[in-house]
Amino acid sequence: MTMTGVERLFVDTNVLIYATNERSPWHQTANARLQEARQLGIDLVISTQVLREYLAAATRTSDSGDGIPITKILGNVETFQREMTVVEDTQRVVQALTVLLNTIVVAGKQVHDANIIATMQVYGIRHLLTHNGEDFVRFAHLITVMPLEEPSTRAE
Numbered sequence: 786m787t788m789t790g791v792e793r794l795f796v797d798t799n800v801l802i803y804a805t806n807e808r809s810p811w812h813q814t815a816n817a818r819l820q821e822a823r824q825l826g827i828d829l830v831i832s833t834q835v836l837r838e839y840l841a842a843a844t845r846t847s848d849s850g851d852g853i854p855i856t857k858i859l860g861n862v863e864t865f866q867r868e869m870t871v872v873e874d875t876q877r878v879v880q881a882l883t884v885l886l887n888t889i890v891v892a893g894k895q896v897h898d899a900n901i902i903a904t905m906q907v908y909g910i911r912h913l914l915t916h917n918g919e920d921f922v923r924f925a926h927l928i929t930v931m932p933l934e935e936p937s938t939r940a941e
Contacts, residue, residue: 786931788821788912793828795905796869797915798838800933801831805843805861806853811916811933818914818933829869832904834897836862836871874900877907889923902927 788794796819803815822829843858853861865871881903885891891899902924905913913921916933 788825788827788931791822791825791827791912791931793830793870793908793910793912794822794931795830795832795901795910795913796835797901797913797917798835798842799916800914801835801839801861801865802842803916803933805858815916815933818931822914830872830908830910831865831869832872832901833874834900834904836865838897839865872904872908874904875907878903881906885924891923895920899924 800815800818803809803811804819806812809815819829840858840862843853843861844855878900882896882900885899885903886896889899898920901913902921905911905928912929912931914931914933915921918930918932921928921930
């Protein structure tokens with residue numbers, strides 16, 4: 786899916802994990818999609834939730850011995866904060882989340898995805914870059930998923 790015409794793009798945690806882990810089979814694709822967005826002048830947006838999720842996921846693989854060192858992980862977080870717009874999990878986001886939970890069936894870990902949607906709504910962001918598009922199907926009437934896929938498989 787082309788990013789032409791997108792002004793702001795919310796970046797899901799999995800994209801950041803792939804972009805910073807050279808051992809990931811999605812490493813080059815994630816970096817290419819982020820670079821494409823930057824070249825188009827798209828404002829890349831993450832939330833404090835995404836930063837926490839990144840730290841949890843990146844340190845989990847680091848602890849298992851196949852990830853990146855903690856100093857590199859923390860450096861990546863600093864880079865994200867410098868190069869992307871970071872939005873806060875505010876009371877308005879919690880209110881938007883409760884509305885979503887009252888209108889769309891969501892449970893357990895899916896609440897994290899719903900919180901991303903609530904954050905996007907509060908900050909007026911319509912597009913989400915993620916590798917887990919299936920997790921967001923229930924929110925298709927609220928957002929547009931920009932899938933993380935191999936550049937050669939994208940329809941232009």
